[in-house]
Amino acid sequence: MMVIAQFAAITFYIAAAGLAAMPFARRVKAPVKAVILVLAGGVLSHGIGLVSLALESGSGSLTGLGPALSFAGFVLAVALLLVEVFAREVSLTLIAAPLAALVTIAGNITGLHPFLDPQGTQAFWLVSHIVLSFVGMAAYATAAAAGTMYLIARHELKSARFGAIYRFFPPLDTLDRVNHVASVAGFLGLTTGLALAGAYSITYHKIVVPQLVWGLGAWVCIGALALGRLLRGWQARRAAIVSTLTFASVMAVYIVFRVVAFNRGQFL
Numbered sequence: 001m002m003v004i005a006q007f008a009a010i011t012f013y014i015a016a017a018g019l020a021a022m023p024f025a026r027r028v029k030a031p032v033k034a035v036i037l038v039l040a041g042g043v044l045s046h047g048i049g050l051v052s053l054a055l056e057s058g059s060g061s062l063t064g065l066g067p068a069l070s071f072a073g074f075v076l077a078v079a080l081l082l083v084e085v086f087a088r089e090v091s092l093t094l095i096a097a098p099l100a101a102l103v104t105i106a107g108n109i110t111g112l113h114p115f116l117d118p119q120g121t122q123a124f125w126l127v128s129h130i131v132l133s134f135v136g137m138a139a140y141a142t143a144a145a146a147g148t149m150y151l152i153a154r155h156e157l158k159s160a161r162f163g164a165i166y167r168f169f170p171p172l173d174t175l176d177r178v179n180h181v182a183s184v185a186g187f188l189g190l191t192t193g194l195a196l197a198g199a200y201s202i203t204y205h206k207i208v209v210p211q212l213v214w215g216l217g218a219w220v221c222i223g224a225l226a227l228g229r230l231l232r233g234w235q236a237r238r239a240a241i242v243s244t245l246t247f248a249s250v251m252a253v254y255i256v257f258r259v260v261a262f263n264r265g266q267f268l
Contacts, residue, residue, distance in 0.1 A: 005049030012042030136189030
């Protein structure tokens, strides 16, 4: 059940991206309802797979590298679905759906095996930290995707090229609003997740330096973006550039840390 559900979710995510790309192939209206339904199917299948994993592996099911990556893909897909439902447009699916599929594929290739087997309060504490941290990172990824699309659409508008991108992408104000809301949500989620992680590490004497360094780095980046928008009044273009570059940097640092990590079965 778990493997079938994961495979189905990946298929749904790729299909959603394919549907969202239809207006680029020919002059048709974006199939908003169809894309949302396919995304919902992917999220449902993915959720069933993760529940099956939790029932099979216990409370520590998300502590392994593979399960954590799969869960990251799930949370990103949920964030994408919410954005597309409320915005009633599907251009963000072009970026986020393939990313969700790619991360889920990486998790399955790595192997869906837990790294730890915590019990009781320790398990609840650890899982809460993981879930909230990934929610924050998924929101961060959404902000970065919206920022990237904003820069592309703005360049098309400035160059007076009114092709498929101009016709299909949502208004710049919509992309800016998604970037703004997602950056604040990401900062709140990651702040709470890191606070739980710090308290957990101190209480149970389990400090992993790479996790600490990477987590704090991600928090500083998303914090600068969120606070820049809230307190400094950053304009849309600046926020789009910062969100795109900082998220890419955070992911690049994760890949480097992952390559040199000693704990191969752990997320970091």
